[in-house]
Amino acid sequence: MLAGLRVLGGVVAPLAEDLDRPICIVFTSGTTGTPKGAVFCGRQLQFICQVDTQHKWNSPQDLGLHSSAGTSLTHLGPMTKLLGNLHSGGTSHLMKKWTALGGLEAVEQFRMPVIAGIPTQLALMLHHDSFDQFDLSCVQAVIVGGGPATPALITEARERLGVPVAVRYSCTEAGIGVGTSFQDPPEDALESVGRPHLGVELTIRSETGELLAPGKIGEITLKSPAVMSGYYKDPAASSAAFWPDGAVRTGDLGHLDTAGRLHLVGRSKEMYIRGGNNVYPMEVESVLSQHGGVAQLVIVPRPDPTMGEVGVAVLVPSDPLNPPTLEELRGFAAEQIAPFKLPSELVLRDSLPLTPMEKIDRNAIREEL
Structure with missing residues (x-):
């Protein structure tokens, strides 16, 4: 397939810097429909690199040494974090297929200072029969996102690992969203998914786009320089994914409290x-x-x-x-x-x-x- 593209002794011309050049297509999880490909350019990845992998979540300063990608590079977490990890000199470990045993083995072998993944993965590791046999003394923190983490799961992780737990919330299309800091009161991660990151505008809106006051349930919207350029070759779906001001319609329902924390209620399609x-x-x-x-x-x-x-x-x-x-x-x-x-x-x-x-x-x- 590639034989016709090869040029003997050829040299690839360097690309001119273009932050609006598409770099990756990140697919949605498909839990509520057919997966769609969200296009991200250099500009979005640069912003995510600056705010999400350069210790601006107040994480311990050496969390970037070795990390494990719980999902394939076609999904939001590994793909958008890869640039920042490489810039910081870190190593991202990939698995052909993630398993709880493989995840625990990687943490112990490479002395990973953070366990990061979706709630299901964290639960499977905590409940694995051989969990107590691993030396996980290297772990300094747990970061969980990509889905709702129950208070019971967060409490169990804190008790069994003896480290702080932070939660994250976003959607593929938004690139980055909200979360709790390791310096936040412990109850924040139990009761909410935290506050918007610097540079992220979080709003709760009615079906007509009206901004809702704290305590009112509505659709969660996120706006920042990290939001996708659009869906790959799907202009109609791309248009429907945004409000006119550029805020991404997450399809998730939630409300804000008076402290500015976001509380998830669920997917609009699950109600x-x-x-x-x-x-x-x-x-x-x-x-x-x-x-x-x-x-x-x-x-x-x-x-x-x-x-x-x-x-x-x-x-x-x-x-x-x-x-x-x-x-x-x-x-x-x-x-x-x-x-x-x-x-x-x-x-x-x-x-x-x-x-x-x-x-x-x-x-x-x-x-x-």
Whole structure:
């Protein structure tokens, strides 16, 4: 294929500097639809390099020595972080296929000072049978993003590793977004996904684009020099991804508190309506995941002739021989969330299906039900 392109003794002419030249196509995770290719140019990657990999999240100063890419280079984290890691003289370790055992082995072998990944990966490592056999004394911090991390998972990581945990939130199209700092109060990562990074404008908007006040739930939007140029060869979808002022429409729902912290509620496509009331699965999952009998859990809707839709809790128990009952789960959450938000059914599973990005595949679960 490449034979016709070779020129014997030829020399490739150096490229002129052009920060608007496309450099990479980063694909969305596809958890709510067909993956789309977000185009990033030198200008966006330069901004991300400056603010996200040059210790401006107040990270320990030697976190860039060795790091592990939990997903392929076609996805946001590894691709947009690669430039900064190379600039800082760091080494990025890639795996043909990520596994919890392989991740733990890499941390120990290369003395990685940070464990970074999506919540599912962190949970799989913490729950691996051989976790306690590894020397993880090199770990100084944990950074988790790419999906919602439950308070139970953050607490477990802090207790078992003895290090601070920071959370991140963004979407592929935005490039960079918000997060907690290691200097923030510990409760920030438990209650929220933090505040916008310097240079990032975070807003909550109504369906018509109206800016909403703190406490009001709406669509999360992010605007910064890091946002994508558009989707590859898809001008219609590119136009729909932005508000007229250039802010990216994340498709996620959330609200701000009076301290400026962002609280996630869930994907707009995941919300369901039970008896005329909006239910956001992430809110319910955040509470139920703190039950001691829950290893993994997801809430999905199913049609109901009376209520329109009801919630089904699909659960992997911590102890398969003694799983929690539906009544136990409802009673555990009753004091924290409204009755109409509680699941109406419980389905037990040995494991939950995952997407290629190691995220829980909600679409597959809904189809199974």
